[in-house]
C-alpha cells in the first residue's frame with residue numbers, strides 16, 4: 001500500500017509532507033517523492049529508497065511553496081526506481097499526481113495516450129493518470145480531474161495539484177483509503193490518519209466515489225460527478241500508535257481485517273469477460289504450458305501451507321502431478337527436475353533464504369520458476385522467470401495472514417488460467433470458479449461475524465498446553481496453517497493431523513478435555529470426518545467444529561460449531577482460515593504475549 005500526504009496552507013509544505021510520510025513508513029515502501037508548487041512551477045523531487053534518501057536530496061535543493069503532495073511507493077506495477085517513484089506528471093509538469101491502488105485499465109489507456117503522442121518514462125499505472133489529466137484538461141482543475149477519473153477502472157486514491165490553479169488541492173477516493181484533515185488556515189490529505197495527527201484531529205474519511213477540493217481555508221466534498229456531499233468531520237481520539245494500526249489494537253488484527261480488500265486488489269486486473277486473464281503478467285506461451293509435465297511448489301511456513309492448497313487446485317484443474325516441498329528440505333535433496341518441470345516458489349517477503357536457494361537450485365537444473373510474492377523487486381521476484389504479485393500491501397505482523405489468503409488467490413488464478421489454456425476444464429467450470437472468486441471479499445467480510453464467539457472460545461482454550469487441529473483434504477491443509485498460527489502466537493503445543501491418520505498413533509494423545517478444532521467443510525468426505533470426530537469425542541475431547549452455515553449435521557456431534565458463509569468447496573480455505581487466525585490472535589491475548597512480534601521469530605527469515 002502506498003502512502004499519500006498533501007498540504008495546502010500558510011506554512012512551507014516540504015517539512016510537513018516529509019513528516020507526514022514518515023508517519024506512514026510503517027506501511028512499508030521502496031521509494032518516495034514530493035511535488036510542491038513554488039509560485040511559478042511545480043517542482044518534483046523523488047527517489048528510490050528511503051525517506052532519508054529523499055531528505056538528503058532536498059537538503060541540497062529545498063522545494064519551497066505552500067501547496068504540495070508527497071508519496072511513499074509500495075511497488076505494484078514496475079520495480080522500485082527513481083522513474084517509477086511518485087509524483088508523476090504530464091510532459092509540461094502542469095499536473096502532478098500521487099496514487100495509491102491499482103488502475104486495472106492502465107495498459108489500454110497507455111496505448112490510447114501513446115497513440116496521441118504522449119511519451120511514457122515509467123512502468124507505472126499511475127503515470128497514465130498524469131498524462132490523462134493533461135489530455136482532458138479543460139482549464140478547470142476540478143472538472144478535469146472528474147473527466148480523467150471517469151476513464152479509470154480499478155482502485156485509486158489520488159492527490160492532484162495543478163500549476164494553473166495553485167490555490168486548490170484535489171483528492172479522489174475509489175476503493176483505496178484517503179482522509180482529509182481540516183486545520184486552521186490549512187488543510188491536509190493523507191492515506192492514513194497518523195500522517196496528519198500532529199496538525200489536526202478533525203478529519204473527513206472520504207468514501208468510495210467521493211472527492212475533496214481543498215483550499216487554504218475551505219474543504220468542499222463532492223461525488224466524482226460533482227454532486228455536493230454534506231458531512232460532519234470526525235474527531236480522532238486515537239494516540240499515534242493506535243492510529244498506525246488503523247484503530248486496531250495490533251497490526252495482526254488490522255491485517256486480518258484487511259483481507260477482503262487484499263483479495264479484491266489481488267483479483268483486480270486479472271479477470272476479463274468472466275475468465276482469468278494473466279496474459280499481461282505470465283509470458284509462458286500456451287505451447288510452453290503444454291510442455292509442463294509436473295509442478296513442484298516450494299516454500300516455507302505459511303507459504304508452504306498455501307502451497308498445499310495449490311496442490312489440490314492444480315491437480316484438480318490441470319491433472320498435472322504436483323509435489324509440495326519445504327524449501328529447506330528441497331534444496332538439499334537433489335530434487336528430480338527437468339526442463340518440463342514448473343517450479344512455483346511462494347514467499348511473502350521474497351527474501352526467505354531457503355526459498356531463494358530452492359529457486360536457484362531449480363533454475364540450475366533447467367526448470368522454469370514462477371514466483372508468487374508480495375514484494376515487488378524482492379530477490380525472489382527479480383530472479384524468477386515469471387512473477388505473480390499478491391497485492392496484499394505490506395504485512396507488518398510476524399504471523400502471516402493476508403499474505404496467505406492472497407497467495408491462495410494467486411494459486412486459484414494460476415490454476416484456472418492453466419486449465420483455460422490446456423482445456424482441462426471446460427469454460428463454464430472456469431467461469432463458475434471466477435464467479436466464486438469474486439464473491440470471496442464479501443464472504444470473508446461475513447466470517448468476521450464469528451469474532452465474538454472466537455474470543456469466548458479463546459478464553460476457554462487459553463489454559464490448555466496441548467491442542468489438536470483435524471481435517472481431511474483441503475481442510476487438513478488449512479488445519480496445518482491454523483495450528484502454525486496457534487503455535488507461533490500462543491506458544492501452545494498444537495498438532496494438525498489428517499483426521500484419517502489419527503488412529504495410527506496420535507489418538508493416544510487424546511485425553512479428557514483436550515480441545516480439538518475439527519474442520520468439516522468438504523462435503524464429499526463429511527461422513528468420514530464425522531467418524532473421526534466421534535473417535536476423539538469418545539475419548540473426552542472438547543470438539544469445536546468448523547462448517548459451512550448450511551450444515552445442520554455437525555452440531556449433533558461436536559460441542560460447538562463455528563460457521564462460515566457458503567462458497568464452493570475449492571475456495572473454502574480462504575474462509576475457514578479466518579476463524580483460525582482470529583482464534584490464535586485472541587488466545588495469544590489471553591495468554592498475554594506479544595501478538596505482532598512473537599518470541600524467537602522474525603518477519604523475514606533471510607538466514608538458513
Ligand code: AGP
Nearest residue numbers: 301302303347348349352399400
Ligand atoms: C508465518 O506466520 C510465519 N511467520 C512464517 O512461517 C513465514 O510464513 C515463513 O517464514 C515464510 O516467509 P515468506 O513467505 O516471507 O517466505
